[in-house]
Amino acid sequence: MSDLVPAWWRDAVIYQIYPRSFADANGDGIGDLPGIRSRLPYLRDLGVDAVWLSPFYLSPQADAGYDVADYRTVDPLFGSVEDARGLVADAHDLGLRMIVDLVPNHSSDQHVWFQQALAEGPGSPLRARYHFRDGRGPQGELPPNDWPSIFGGPAWTRVADGQWYLHLFAPEQPDFNWEHPAVADEFRTILRFWLDLGVDGFRIDVAHGLVKESGLPDIGHDTSWHLLDVGESPCFDRDGVHDIYRSWRAILDEYPGERIAVAEAWAPTLSRVAAYVRPDELHQAFNFSYLGTAWEAGAQRAMIDASLAAMSAVGAPTTWTLSNHDVVRHTNRLMQAHEGEVAGKRPAAVDEAAGLRRARAASLLLLALPGSAYLYQGEELGLPEVVDLPPEVRQDPAFHRATGQDGYRDGCRVPIPWSGTQAPYGFGPEGGPSWLPQPDSWAGLSVAAQDGVPGSTLTLYRDALALRRKVFAGDDLTWLDSPAGVLAFERGGDFRCTVNMSGAPVTLPVPGSQLIASGPITVEDGVAVIPADTTVWWSL
Numbered sequence: 389m390s391d392l393v394p395a396w397w398r399d400a401v402i403y404q405i406y407p408r409s410f411a412d413a414n415g416d417g418i419g420d421l422p423g424i425r426s427r428l429p430y431l432r433d434l435g436v437d438a439v440w441l442s443p444f445y446l447s448p449q450a451d452a453g454y455d456v457a458d459y460r461t462v463d464p465l466f467g468s469v470e471d472a473r474g475l476v477a478d479a480h481d482l483g484l485r486m487i488v489d490l491v492p493n494h495s496s497d498q499h500v501w502f503q504q505a506l507a508e509g510p511g512s513p514l515r516a517r518y519h520f521r522d523g524r525g526p527q528g529e530l531p532p533n534d535w536p537s538i539f540g541g542p543a544w545t546r547v548a549d550g551q552w553y554l555h556l557f558a559p560e561q562p563d564f565n566w567e568h569p570a571v572a573d574e575f576r577t578i579l580r581f582w583l584d585l586g587v588d589g590f591r592i593d594v595a596h597g598l599v600k601e602s603g604l605p606d607i608g609h610d611t612s613w614h615l616l617d618v619g620e621s622p623c624f625d626r627d628g629v630h631d632i633y634r635s636w637r638a639i640l641d642e643y644p645g646e647r648i649a650v651a652e653a654w655a656p657t658l659s660r661v662a663a664y665v666r667p668d669e670l671h672q673a674f675n676f677s678y679l680g681t682a683w684e685a686g687a688q689r690a691m692i693d694a695s696l697a698a699m700s701a702v703g704a705p706t707t708w709t710l711s712n713h714d715v716v717r718h719t720n721r722l723m724q725a726h727e728g729e730v731a732g733k734r735p736a737a738v739d740e741a742a743g744l745r746r747a748r749a750a751s752l753l754l755l756a757l758p759g760s761a762y763l764y765q766g767e768e769l770g771l772p773e774v775v776d777l778p779p780e781v782r783q784d785p786a787f788h789r790a791t792g793q794d795g796y797r798d799g800c801r802v803p804i805p806w807s808g809t810q811a812p813y814g815f816g817p818e819g820g821p822s823w824l825p826q827p828d829s830w831a832g833l834s835v836a837a838q839d840g841v842p843g844s845t846l847t848l849y850r851d852a853l854a855l856r857r858k859v860f861a862g863d864d865l866t867w868l869d870s871p872a873g874v875l876a877f878e879r880g881g882d883f884r885c886t887v888n889m890s891g892a893p894v895t896l897p898v899p900g901s902q903l904i905a906s907g908p909i910t911v912e913d914g915v916a917v918i919p920a921d922t923t924v925w926w927s928l
């Protein structure tokens with residue numbers, strides 16, 4: 389693979405694979421690394437630059453692999469370290485880069501360090517690698533502070549000897565104590581393990597959470613929250629995290645080929661997010677502020693401007709994303725009454741045709757913006773959120789903790805339909821299981837059903853990604869005056885993007901030749917009629 393493209397990541401399109409739901413080679417109903425390997429040519433043909441793999445490490449799967457028991461072992465559910473090595477090598481042969489997830493905020497409660505911490509008892513140095521405390525109240529029967537778990541309930545669980553341990557997520561995910569030098573040492577060697585194996589970078593899970601305010605003080609006010617709503621908090625976005633990322637950047641820079649890291653950092657403001665991507669820290673941070681922006685022209689334009697300004701202030705590229713494994717798919721989310729909220733809301737059924745039309749328009753806008761774009765598997769097929777999964781098949785730990793803010797994430801994790809007329813639609817062997825049921829309506833959304841079909845969502849994404857490689861140079865963006873509810877901007881002097889968010893068709897002078905449109909438009913006598921929820925790219 390070529391290392392010659394300088395700063396390849398600054399405008400890269402990076403495709404997120406959620407391994408358990410992508411492709412199942414061994415027929416156990418759960419996707420795996422050999423399955424991904426067999427589908428790499430699909431990703432090359434789609435036209436993405438890189439792949440981000442959600443965790444595939446040894447894990448009891450209490451949070452679908454975000455509870456890691458051994459950071460250097462692949463869970464047998466997904467394959468082996470040799471499969472991972474082969475996957476990275478195959479990806480490189482196809483010109484794709486491979487980014488893996490790193491989960492440094494917490495381990496699994498089955499991690500050997502946590503098991504040692506439990507066995508050694510209070511006061512033991514091995515306990516100090518996590519946050520163990522005595523409880524409050526006469527018998528220590530109350531949690532040590534008022535912190536809530538993101539998944540609902542208190543962030544503390546009491547162990548048999550009476551002490552409590554901290555878990556910002558599920559009880560099966562104890563938080564590491566990053567003030568302990570062994571933790572930092574361990575993660576530096578984990579980084580090197582995967583870099584030596586050939587990965588091109590890391591997505592840093594809960595990057596804003598590693599360092600807690602010393603003394604673990606109470607929050608002291610309403611503590612029901614969602615990650616994005618967290619303002620100033622003793623649990624998140626402490627200045628100390630930046631020292632960790634500086635040390636990681638030094639390691640990444642030792643390796644050839646521009647290895648990168650992208651932060652999942654839910655900081656309260658864009659400028660706090662930008663701190664994670666200063667020149668000596670990480671390369672990119674997810675733009676959750678954009679993800680949570682309503683489908684409304686004024687709000688979109690303001691957020692695009694604010695995002696570009698915040699990141700350019702530190703010399704970093706902006707990132708754009710509309711879907712991932714934690715949020716309601718944007719086919720549904722952009723149609724919901726609370727569309728401006730990222731997650732933590734029960735997904736609603738929407739008119740699927742209208743939702744898809746809007747999602748396609750949003751995706752074509754996203755792909756026209758300067759910076760790097762993150763796509764989530766299945767969005768290129770226009771998959772809707774599955775809103776009617778029965779409780780007995782759901783596996784999101786937040787769902788089962790009932791009051792969790794991040795609940796209901798199973799509906800965006802339903803396995804990908806590849807081919808055929810019956811579940812599992814080529815996700816695994818014919819007649820085989822899939823860990824979440826796929827809707828009957830997905831036969832028409834499979835890769836095979838859309839492949840080469842003019843107007844299909846897959847064709848739209850393939851064409852847009854191919855054009856993106858040809859059309860864009862530089863990261864300028866100039867807004868044009870346009871009717872209410874319509875966004876129009878130009879790039880590079882010869883490209884224009886028009887987005888109709890007004891809710892009604894608009895009639896505009898044709899500015900040039902149409903490159904691509906997210907839905908049918910009519911052009912006659914120099915006038916274009918652009919229906920509601922439609923985006924058009926023009927060559928000027």
Ligand code: GLC
Pocket residue numbers: 451454455491557593594652713714
């Ligand atoms: C991140 C992941 C999410 C996981 C959580 C705890 O937010 O994206 O899926 O549940 O961290 O690791």
